[in-house]
Amino acid sequence: MDRPELADFLRRSRARLSPADVGLTGGPRRRTPGLRREEVAQLACMSVDYYTRLEQARGPRPSRQMLTTLARALRLTADERDHLFHLSGEEPPRETAGSGHVRPGLLLVLDRLHDTPAQVVSDIGDVLAQNAMSVALSGDASARPPAMRNLMRRMFTDPSAAELFPPEDREHLARASVANLRAVLASRPDDPRAAALVAELRAVSEDFARLWDEHHVALRRSDAKRFLHPVVGELTLDCEVLLSAGHDQQLIVYTARPGSRSYERLQLLRVVGLQDLTAR
Known part of the structure; x- marks a missing residue:
């Protein structure tokens, strides 16, 4: 597991999304570019603390199920999803009809x-x-x-x-x-x-x-x-x-x-x- 690269990839993926990209209301006075950490955590159904530790390169190794939900929350393409799995030390899912990755x-x-x-x-x-x-x-x-x-x-x-x-x-x-x-x-x-x-x-x-x-x-x-x-x-x-x-x-x-x-x-x-x- 490459924690520093995983943390950097998560931060950059979060920064390129706007609230409107994921069906959220932006609201006033947003200083953070892209999504907030708590918004990604909400979309991925995980705790804010767990996600924050991943972005700080000190979190535990995510499970395959957690990686799948993160890829979906961050609207990753199939190639980006595979990269996320590789950074976490996991083999990406086979690209079959039942992979479960939503485009x-x-x-x-x-x-x-x-x-x-x-x-x-x-x-x-x-x-x-x-x-x-x-x-x-x-x-x-x-x-x-x-x-x-x-x-x-x-x-x-x-x-x-x-x-x-x-x-x-x-x-x-x-x-x-x-x-x-x-x-x-x-x-x-x-x-x-x-x-x-x-x-x-x-x-x-x-x-x-x-x-x-x-x-x-x-x-x-x-x-x-x-x-x-x-x-x-x-x-x-x-x-x-x-x-x-x-x-x-x-x-x-x-x-x-x-x-x-x-x-x-x-x-x-x-x-x-x-x-x-x-x-x-």
């Missing part, structure tokens, strides 16, 4: 969406990044154990996940999710992560096994989806799916039609949900 372009779009829920999801259902409105709508995926950040695994193994949707919609949502996963596996039959997820869910969920055996194949498309929120009530939202260049990551954006009851409730969620996040 800076997708994060830039996500950061600009302040008034509507949006998240970046891998093609097999791993939630990779969320904006504040997405957290307010469906909960903070980063607060769950890593395995349960996968939407497919939650849908078929966690009964509480179904509470987010009306009972009459759940079969359709499950069938569409399984059909999407089958299409992904068909396009990448040698992908061990997709194959392992299918094998796991077939073993633990009778519903998944039943739907898998129906052999429906269809990639996730734009659709309308109903949500049951415990505070603002039912919302009917249009779901737009924007694919990355390699089609292995998706930016999913939920919008409500202006003037509708769901639009009004989404505006209420923005106030209530973000107040709750601030309190926490």
Whole structure:
């Protein structure tokens, strides 16, 4: 681990970002060029003290998971992420469809969406990044154990996940999710992560096994989806799916039609949900 070079790289990466680049409000009287240390720590879900020690070349060796979150917080490209890993004495992740590295372009779009829920999801259902409105709508995926950040695994193994949707919609949502996963596996039959997820869910969920055996194949498309929120009530939202260049990551954006009851409730969620996040 090259602590001095790592510290210098972190400082320079932080200095070249503005608050607007990461979806934060700059506020008055900013003397620090770029982001503040506490802002990077917040984005990376680590303590300010831990991050400060890294920048002062006296911190402990970061874990691979911590390096991944730092790369995302600092909006590093794939090459810059690999450099960060090398400076920390770690082998960079293999650049595969399941690497989990969110491209800076997708994060830039996500950061600009302040008034509507949006998240970046891998093609097999791993939630990779969320904006504040997405957290307010469906909960903070980063607060769950890593395995349960996968939407497919939650849908078929966690009964509480179904509470987010009306009972009459759940079969359709499950069938569409399984059909999407089958299409992904068909396009990448040698992908061990997709194959392992299918094998796991077939073993633990009778519903998944039943739907898998129906052999429906269809990639996730734009659709309308109903949500049951415990505070603002039912919302009917249009779901737009924007694919990355390699089609292995998706930016999913939920919008409500202006003037509708769901639009009004989404505006209420923005106030209530973000107040709750601030309190926490």
